[in-house]
Amino acid sequence: MSDRGHIELERSIASIVVGERHRRDPGDLTPLMDSLKRVGLLQPVTITPDGYLICGYRRLEAAKKLGWNTLRVWVRSGISDELTRLLAERDENVTHKPLSTMEATALYKEMKVLLQEDAERRMKANQFGHDSDKTAGQTGPAESAGPELAGLGDARRRAAEMVTGKASYNRLEQILEMERVAADRDLPKDLRKVAEDELALIRNGGPVDPGYQRVRAAKRLYELMKPGDAPLDEHLDDAVKDEHEDRLRRARENRARRQAEAANRKRSTRSFNLKWAEMDGWSKKYDVEQIAREIKPDDWALFLRVIDETKAFAEAVSLAKESGGTPES
Template sequence: MSEKDFRTQEMVVGSIQVGIRHRRDLGDLQPLMDSISRLGLLQPITVTPAGVLVCGHRRLEAIKRLGWRSTRVWVRSNISDTLTALLAQQDENNLRKPLSPLEAATLYRELKDLLAEDARRRQEASRFGGDTNGGELNGGRDSRPPHSPGRHENKTVTQAANMVTGDDSSQRLERILKLRAVMDDAARPLVIRRMAEAELDRIDAGEPVAPAYTRVMTAIREAEQAARDPAEPTEPPARPTPEEIAELSRLALEKAKAERTRRIELISRAHQPEQPVLRSPKALVLAWRELDGWTRHYDVHQVADDLSDEELAMVQRVLRDSAEFIQAVAAVRAADPSDAA
C-alpha cells in the first residue's frame, strides 16, 4: 500500500455511507468529542472513492454529534469492488451472496491492511498532534493507535475478521491465507503446491479448514525432514518406453480436464447471481483513469498464448458491454444538451 493510493479531500459528513458491517456499540463518545473539540480531528477517517466508510466509525459519529457539516477524509483509491460492496451493505435482508471461504480470506487480508494503515496514520497524527493520551481520545476502540506491535496486530485482525464474517474468525481466515501462500510459492515442491490447491478446493466446497491446514503443514514438515535426512540411495527406476510416456501423458491430461470441470461446477453452485451495487460516476472515472494506457504494458503474442478461451471470452464481453454502455451515455447526452453541460 503506497501513498499514491490515498488522496485528501473535503466531504459532506451526511454523504458518507456507513454499512451494516460497522454497526456495534461505540461506547462513550464524550471523551473523543472533547478531544476533537480541543485539538481538531487529527486523523481523518478513510472512505472509498464512492464515499463508503472504511475506517473511523467512532470519529465519524463524534463529529456528527458535534454538528460538523463537512470534514477532511482520506480517499483510498485501490479498494476491490467486492470489498466496497461488502462495506456498503445497508440492510441485512439485502446482503450479497455468501462469500466463499477463499473470498472471505482475501477480503480479510485487504481490510486488515487498510486497518493497519489507518492505525499507523493515527499513531503518527497523535505523536505530532499534541494528544497526550496515546491516541485514545482520537480514535477509541475501533481506531486506537497501538501500544505494542502484538496488541496492534491482534486488534486489527480481530476487527477485520468481524467486519468480513460477523465474528472473530481470524484464525480460520489466516489459515486459508497460509494455504493460498503455499499454493502460490514457486519455491515449494509441486506436489505440496498441488496438495494445498486441492485442500482449498475442498474448503470452498464446504469442508472444515483446520483438518486441511493440518494435512498440508504435516506434508511440508515431512518434506523438509526428508530433505534434511535423505534415504539411502536405491537403484534408479527403469526408463519408461515411448508408449508408456504417451499413455501417462494422456491420463494426466484427462485428470487435469476432469479436475477443472469439477472446480468450475463447485464455483457455479456456490455463487448465485447478485443484484449489482450502483456506484458513483466518480468511481467510474477513477477506474478508467487507472486503465488509461493499459495496452502498452502487455505483449500481444504473450497474451494470446497465455489466455484460456474462457478468459479471452470474458475480456471480450467486458469490452463489448463497456462500449455499449458508453454509447448509451453519449446518446443520452445528445438527446438532452443540459446533461452534456
C-alpha cells in the same frame, strides 16, 4: 505497507455510509468530543471512493453529535472494485446470499491491510502530528480513538468482525497460509499441490481446519526430508497422524499446566477473610450425635487432617506476625 494510495479531502458527513458490519455502540464519546472541540480532528476517518466507512466510526459519531456538517477523510483510491461491490451488497442488503469461505477470506485480506495501514498512519500522526493540523495551527495530542488505534492483532480481529460478524480470524488466517504455500514457487511442486488440493476442497464446501493441518504437516515433513527420501505423499498420512497426536499431547500438557497453576495460585487476604466469615459458628449447625453415628472413617480422617492443617497455618501466621508481620489491630 501496500502500494495502495489515499487522498485527503473534506467530505459531507451525511454522505458517509456506515455499513452493518461496524459496531453500533461507540461507548462514551465525551472525551473524544471534548478533544474535537479543543483541537479539531487530528486523524481523518477512512472511506472507500464510494463513501463507505472503513475506519473511524467513533470519530464520525462524535462529529455528528457536535453538529458538524463536514469531516476530513482519507479516501482509499486503491480499493478494488470487488471490495466496494461486496461492501455495497452486504451493507445495503442488495443480496442475501452469504459470502463463501473463499470470498470472505479475500475480503478479509484486503480489510486487514487497510485497517493496519490506517492504524500505522494514525500512530505516526500521534507521534509527529499531521501536516494539515500544523498548517491550521492546531497542536496537542491526537484524539483518543480507543480500540481503533490498533496493531496487527487487532487489525485481524476487526477485519474478521467486519467480514464475518465474529472476532475469530483463525480460520481465515489458515486459508491465507494455505494460499501462500500454494503460491510460493520456492517450495517443491508436491508440497504446493497439497495446499492446492486442500484449497480446492474448501472451495467445494470442505472444512478448513483439517486441510490446514494437512498442509502444516506437509510443510513440517518437507523441512525434515533429506535427499533421496521417498516422495512427500508417501509419508503424508503418517505425518498428519503424528501432527494430530502432537496437538493432543500439547493440549493435554497445557491443560495440566493451567490446572497446576490454578492449584498453586495463592488467594487473596480478602478471600481468606470471607472463607472464615462463612465458617464462623459452623459447629452449631450440626448434631454431634448424628455426625458421630453416620460419618464414615475416611470423611472423619479428612476432617481431622483439615483441623491439623488449620492449626499449623494459624501457628505459622502467628509466628510471622510476631517476627515483623502486620501488628494486630
